[in-house]
Amino acid sequence: MKIAVMTDSTSYIPEKLIEHYQIHIVPLSVVFGDESYREGMDITTDEFYQKVKEAKELPKTSQPSIGMITEKLTELAEDYDAVISIHLSSGISGTCQAVASAGEMVDGIEVYPYDSELSCMGQGFYVLEAAELSQTGKSPESIIERLDRIKQSMxxxxxxxxxxxxxxxxxxxxxxxxxxxxxxxxxxxxxxxxxxxxxxxxxxxxxxxxxxxxxxxxxxxxxxxxxxxxxxxxxxxxxxxxxxxxxxxxxxxxxxxxxxxxxxxxxxxxxxxxxxxxxx
Ligand code: MYR
Known part of the structure; x- marks a missing residue:
């Protein structure tokens, strides 16, 4: 079974590791007035902190759209049988729920949304563990069991x-x-x-x-x-x-x-x- 590992941009995993493990990312966005920027794609972290200093209004954030997620999952369905998709806490963002809903709309790939219950590199640690295990032939269920064990000490x-x-x-x-x-x-x-x-x-x-x-x-x-x-x-x-x-x-x-x-x-x-x- 070929398993992909997906996450959202708030895991902030170093670029080298993203490439090494072929991790798939759906971006969240920051919105300044009428302008929306997908993080990591349209705006870098340095540009963002600079822009905040110059902006008249503070930015807002938005989760990825269902359309963007279904597009990504449809792409993954061409090469993979399943995807474990690890996200920032569902208590602070609707991203994980959006991935679950999108998963129900896309055929040809089994989607396993995973709520990290936090964000940033903590979420990134789950992603890296899942990525390593996905290369060893483990089933999605056993990878998720491992993530649940990690959660106890996170x-x-x-x-x-x-x-x-x-x-x-x-x-x-x-x-x-x-x-x-x-x-x-x-x-x-x-x-x-x-x-x-x-x-x-x-x-x-x-x-x-x-x-x-x-x-x-x-x-x-x-x-x-x-x-x-x-x-x-x-x-x-x-x-x-x-x-x-x-x-x-x-x-x-x-x-x-x-x-x-x-x-x-x-x-x-x-x-x-x-x-x-x-x-x-
Ligand atoms: C959205 O618009 O859906 C994103 C909302 C993100 C809220 C972020 C709140 C702060 C999280 C701090 C995490 C610290 C982890 C070490």
């Missing part, structure tokens, strides 16, 4: 310099009063039941980053081999500092730098930083 914590972006886009959950009081501070955020909620109210950026690192180190101290991504929104230096700090203490862990691209950057704002990890 952690994602992040902080935004300005929570107003998340609040404005309607992607910050939690009791309204708590959210209101959070806008002045730098809370650590995470996903619960597919949605973004405050994890802990923290006053300063430095303390929030220390808290995230503390949780990562606690997991690393359990002795399991972790795969870790340090993620930044146009602030690579901050991510490099965290990575260097962690690598110095845990030289045998598998770490990388990743980024919040245009769509996620729209909702987190420039300067956001986070870390995702799971036990290999």
């Amino acid at each position: 952690r994602a914590y992040f902080m935004a310099d300005d929570l107003n972006h998340l609040q404005r886009g309607g992607r910050l959950n939690g009791a309204q009063a708590i959210v209101g009081s959070l806008l002045q501070v730098k809370p650590v955020l995470h996903f619960v039941d597919k949605q973004i909620v405050p994890f802990e109210k923290i006053r300063t950026r430095k303390k929030a980053l220390n808290r995230i690192m503390g949780m990562l180190e606690a997991d690393a101290n359990q002795g399991k081999a972790l795969k870790v991504a340090f993620i930044h929104a146009n602030n690579e230096l901050a991510a490099i500092e965290l990575k260097d700090q962690f690598d110095a203490d845990y030289p045998n862990m598998d770490t990388m730098i990743s980024y919040f691209g245009p769509v996620i950057g729209t909702h987190l704002g420039e300067g956001a930083v986070g870390a995702v990890w799971y036990a290999k």
Whole structure:
């Protein structure tokens, strides 16, 4: 059985790995006024952060259209029997649901939509695992079982310099009063039941980053081999500092730098930083 692996653009997987594993991508878009840009196709991450600085209005985002997804699936049906399609959390975007609906409309290929329940390189880690396994002759069901096992150890914590972006886009959950009081501070955020909620109210950026690192180190101290991504929104230096700090203490862990691209950057704002990890 020939299995394709598809994801959406918010997995922000390094280009080299996308090519190496022949991963198929459906793009989400950022919209400035009347102009829509498919991320990774019509706009790069650098161009996006520059454009935000110059734009009069803040951008919005949109999921891929069903038409775009059915087109992609029809293309894949020519070469593959099945596709595992891994997406950003269904609690923050309708993309995964759109892929499920499109899958019902396309003949000749079995579509397995998979909700990563987070986004960015955490989603990317699922994609890379699925891509490796798809080359070893495993069935779609057994690949999905492996993804479900990974989910048990997957952690994602992040902080935004300005929570107003998340609040404005309607992607910050939690009791309204708590959210209101959070806008002045730098809370650590995470996903619960597919949605973004405050994890802990923290006053300063430095303390929030220390808290995230503390949780990562606690997991690393359990002795399991972790795969870790340090993620930044146009602030690579901050991510490099965290990575260097962690690598110095845990030289045998598998770490990388990743980024919040245009769509996620729209909702987190420039300067956001986070870390995702799971036990290999
Ligand atoms: C859409 O318009 O469908 C896309 C909405 C994307 C919302 C993004 C909210 C922020 C996600 C942060 C993920 C951090 C993972 C480490």
